[in-house]
Amino acid sequence: MRIGVLTSGGDCPGLNAVIRSVVHRAVVDHNDEVIGFHDGWKGLLECDYRKLDLDAVSGILARGGTILGSSRVQPAHLRGGVEQAKGHVADLGLDAIIPIGGEGTLKAARLLSDAGLPIVGVPKTIDNDISSTDVTFGFDTAVTVATEALDRLKTTAESHQRVLIVEVMGRHTGWIALHSGMAAGAHAIVVPERPFDVEELAAVVGKRFEAGKKFAIVVVSEGAKPREGTMEFSSGATDVYGHERFSGVANQLSVELEERLGKEARPVILGHVQRGGTPTAYDRVLATRFGWHAVEAVHNGRFGMMTALRGTDITLVPLADAVQHLKTVPADRYTEAECVL
Ligand code: F6P
Numbered sequence: 001m002r003i004g005v006l007t008s009g010g011d012c013p014g015l016n017a018v019i020r021s022v023v024h025r026a027v028v029d030h031n032d033e034v035i036g037f038h039d040g041w042k043g044l045l046e047c048d049y050r051k052l053d054l055d056a057v058s059g060i061l062a063r064g065g066t067i068l069g070s071s072r073v074q075p076a077h078l079r080g081g082v083e084q085a086k087g088h089v090a091d092l093g094l095d096a097i098i099p100i101g102g103e104g105t106l107k108a109a110r111l112l113s114d115a116g117l118p119i120v121g122v123p124k125t126i127d128n129d130i131s132s133t134d135v136t137f138g139f140d141t142a143v144t145v146a147t148e149a150l151d152r153l154k155t156t157a158e159s160h161q162r163v164l165i166v167e168v169m170g171r172h173t174g175w176i177a178l179h180s181g182m183a184a185g186a187h188a189i190v191v192p193e194r195p196f197d198v199e200e201l202a203a204v205v206g207k208r209f210e211a212g213k214k215f216a217i218v219v220v221s222e223g224a225k226p227r228e229g230t231m232e233f234s235s236g237a238t239d240v241y242g243h244e245r246f247s248g249v250a251n252q253l254s255v256e257l258e259e260r261l262g263k264e265a266r267p268v269i270l271g272h273v274q275r276g277g278t279p280t281a282y283d284r285v286l287a288t289r290f291g292w293h294a295v296e297a298v299h300n301g302r303f304g305m306m307t308a309l310r311g312t313d314i315t316l317v318p319l320a321d322a323v324q325h326l327k328t329v330p331a332d333r334y335t336e337a338e339c340v341l
Contacts, residue, residue: 001095001298002035002093003035003298004037004094006040006097006098008073008074008100010126011070012136013126015068015070017060017137017283017287017291018124020061020291021287027053036056038068044085045073045078049092061288074107086117096120100122102130103323106121106130106322113319118303120298120307123307129326130322130327133306140279140282149268149273150186154215163265165268166270167222167268169221170222173221174224174329176221177189184219187208190218190224192224193331197226198231205218220249289314293307293316
């Protein structure tokens with residue numbers, strides 16, 4: 001068989017582990033040929049690719065980013081994009097495409113699959129917000145990075161008796177904030193799923209100071225917003241692809257909390273450091289398992305499907321189901337966290 005693989009959307013630790021696994025399973029076990037498209041769907045649309053053999057994937061397991069490059073280009077956004085993609089798949093004699101990506105990439109995968117292309121998707125995102133899979137690789141690494149940062153920030157916050165408002169990634173969902181906040185013992189966690197009231201937040205932090213504590217750490221997802229009418233708030237602009245940029249919620253919150261508490265408050269935006277660098281062991285294993293199962297799905301003709309983790313097993317779920325809605329933080333998970341804040 002001839003299989004094309006690509007990585008699309010925001011990068012994420014573990015992408016190289018999937019690519020490596022796909023090549024090993026396909027080339028060694030099935031005698032397939034694998035090509036890798038450069039910069040996501042853009043590579044497929046421009047026929048820009050390279051052959052991936054065992055040498056090409058040697059030594060990449062622990063490397064962050066993606067050796068293939070990534071972009072946010074989606075075939076459906078370009079006039080004639082879907083037809084062009086179909087034409088190139090036929091010209092290149094591809095039997096299957098394995099796109100590795102998040103929400104936007106998987107939606108494009110579904111669209112191309114509906115248009116007749118043989119596709120098996122692999123989910124990735126540090127945000128952990130793809131439904132139909134219990135976990136996405138990249139999430140564990142992002143939480144580990146954020147937790148380490150929070151541990152470090154506690155010591156400087158304490159020295160200066162400050163409130164630090166730490167903004168973590170998570171445009172639509174609060175998984176990184178919830179898990180890193182719990183792991184580091186933050187004093188408040190603010191997520192997009194629960195619009196915040198700045199007065200309530202100030203009261204929570206204020207109570208801590210009244211109890212004699214010298215500092216406070218507030219973790220906030222970049223996509224968090226205030227409850228309507230509770231605070232002046234400027235939402236983020238959009239980028240060239242129409243994606244919402246982060247709003248600088250930590251900057252805005254630090255000003256508001258400083259005013260209300262009479263304590264020094266500082267924003268800390270962790271940003272892309274959460275996406276960079278080597279994946280954790282957990283993410284390497286999950287990514288490797290996804291790659292293995294994606295190749296199996298190709299050989300079993302299970303097109304239009306996506307690999308997913310359910311419990312401890314890897315299964316296949318229809319792409320159509322996976323892109324229906326995002327996996328948000330359920331209220332009871334927040335309640336559990338609240339108890340230890
Ligand atoms: O979806 C992953 C993610 O890292 C989000 O958490 C974040 O909002 C976004 O990508 C940032 O995207 P970009 O790298 O395009 O700024």
